[in-house]
Amino acid sequence: xxxxxxxxxxxxxxxxxxxxxxxxxxxxxxxxxxxxxxxxxxxxxxxxxxxxxxxxxxxxxxxxxxxxxxxxxxxxxxxxxxxxxxxxxxxxxxxxxxxxxxxxx
Numbered sequence: 348x349x350x351x352x353x354x355x356x357x358x359x360x361x362x363x364x365x366x367x368x369x370x371x372x373x374x375x376x377x378x379x380x381x382x383x384x385x386x387x388x389x390x391x392x393x394x395x396x397x398x399x400x401x402x403x404x405x406x407x408x409x410x411x412x413x414x415x416x417x418x419x420x421x422x423x424x425x426x427x428x429x430x431x432x433x434x435x436x437x438x439x440x441x442x443x444x445x446x447x448x449x450x451x452x
Contacts, residue, residue: 350382350450352418352443353404356389359397371404381413384446388419393427402433418446 351374357363375381383404393401408415417428417439428434440446 350384350414350447352384352386354386354389358392358394359390359400360394361396364396364400368400368403371407375407375411378411380411381408381415382450383408383413383415384418384440384443384450385415386418386443387421387424390421390424393424393431398428398431398433401428405434405437414450416440416446416449418443 353367353371353374355363355367359367371383374383385401385404405415415437417425417437419441420428420439425439428437438449440449
């Protein structure tokens, strides 16, 4: 089982999250454990709808006994996610290589 990457960009709000959720459903279309790294490199802000979106992904990942992590988050986005308190147990990594190691263990 290989880890997949979901590339997000712009402001995570209601409109963008609907498109990103379609991408996520393609990744999560099997009963296997979901291993996913979410690239936040191009994300500039996270609105409340974005937090709900990320939390729903985490819920689906946990249902499959999978793993999820964030990669390449800008400091502002990193802080927004941490301050929400909703995703405190999802690790952040500076590079995809570190995330791959986490997901493969």
